[in-house]
Amino acid sequence: MFSLKQMALWPRYMRLACAALLAALLLASAWLAQLGELVARWQAAQAQTEALRAAYSQAQARAGQLPRLRARRSEAAATLASLEQQLPRQQEMAALLSAINQAGLARGLQFELFKPGVAVPQAHYVAMPITVRVRGGYHAIGAFMADLAGLPRIVTVHGLAVSAGKDGPPTLDAVLRAYRLPDAQEQQAMVNRKPASKPARAAPQPGSFAPFVPRNYNASDLPDPFGAAGRERPATAGVAAPDPRRVREPLESVALAGMAMVGSLRQRGRLDALLQANGRLYRVAAGQYLGPDHGLVTAISEQAIAYRELAQDAGGAWRERRGSLALQVAGAAAKEADK
Known part of the structure; x- marks a missing residue:
């Protein structure tokens, strides 16, 4: 029998076998101690692999939509260019204000107030409010509004109010907004005021933009709610009225x-x-x-x-x-x- 107390007297091969067995036990103990950590790392790697596969699938789906997105971008750029053509530059605003004034005078309206306000820079344009008060026939006012919609430049109407005149035709009070492109200084100011980050906005769906089509004012044959314009005048008060049954021509x-x-x-x-x-x-x-x-x-x-x-x-x-x-x-x- 071999005694541990006399291990030094054992044969050499026995001592080497015991040493190898002891080393194997130590290595097994160390491996068992790290097994839990290795399992956790393996599970994390598997989860990361699944996440990368999902991201890859999403990227593939987005890549398939690339031609359609490029077409939509081209369409949006063309629409933006068309709209920018309707925005005058700062030096052209005087002509636009004159066109608005002439449109009212051509309808026989009298301007009691025509007051351009301070220009208000927006994200991509500058809006100029114009406070107006005009007096004239009800149908003439309606035709004036239609003429504003038919101008080659963009003019919108806000706060429109029509009130009966005490001793004459009705009065229109409104705020017109004329829009123009910003100049270089205004563009730089917009860039400086722009916040560092903005929440993402939902992309417009295809076909959501409908072009504006101005319409003629064709209610002149209806009674005037304010009374004065709806009453017929004798032939000596003016020329004969146009034929309402005539077919309108394109221009x-x-x-x-x-x-x-x-x-x-x-x-x-x-x-x-x-x-x-x-x-x-x-x-x-x-x-x-x-x-x-x-x-x-x-x-x-x-x-x-x-x-x-x-x-x-x-x-x-x-x-x-x-x-x-x-x-x-x-x-x-x-x-x-x-x-």
Whole structure:
């Protein structure tokens, strides 16, 4: 029998076997001590693998939508460019204010107040409030609102209130907002005021943007709720009213302020005018109608178009108004094509 007290006297192979067994026991004890930690790390690696697989699947799904998203981005850029074309620059605001004023005067309205306010910078544009008070016929006011919608620039109406006049036609009080592009200093100020981070906004769904289509004011045949404009006047008070049954022509949906004569065309001895409106080119002959006020083309020359309009005055009577559209292309000459 081998005694542990006499281990030094054991044969060498016995001593080596005991040493190897002891080392194996120590290694097994150390491995068992680290087994729990290894299992926890293995489980964490498995969870991370599943999360990476889910992220990869989501990235693949988004990559499949990339062509559609690029198409939507191109469509949004085209829409933005079209809207920015309707925003004047700061130096063009005077012409826009004049166009608003002329639109009211053309309807026979009297401006008692026309007060532009302080421009208010927004995220991508600058809004200028304009406090107005006009007096005139009820239907003339309605037609004036339609003319504002038909301007080539963006003008909105807020706080509209129509009140009966004490001794005359009704009065309109409203705040108009004209919009323009910011200049360089305003753009820099917007960038400086922009917060570092903003919450993400939901992306617009395809087809959610509907283009604005201005409409003519076609309620002039209805009774005037304020009384004065709805009463018929004798023939001596004005000219004959336009025929309400007449079929409207395409250019009658465009305000005269949005038209421009760009040339003329002579064919078979007849001279026609070339008008540009809403980005399209129209051929107009004498006797055709244009503009929202029953504008009849009376004469055409190589330099201008003469027309005659019918509009209601502040008292509701129909009045004749004459005007012209001058050629706006410098050096343009009429195209001769006699056949």
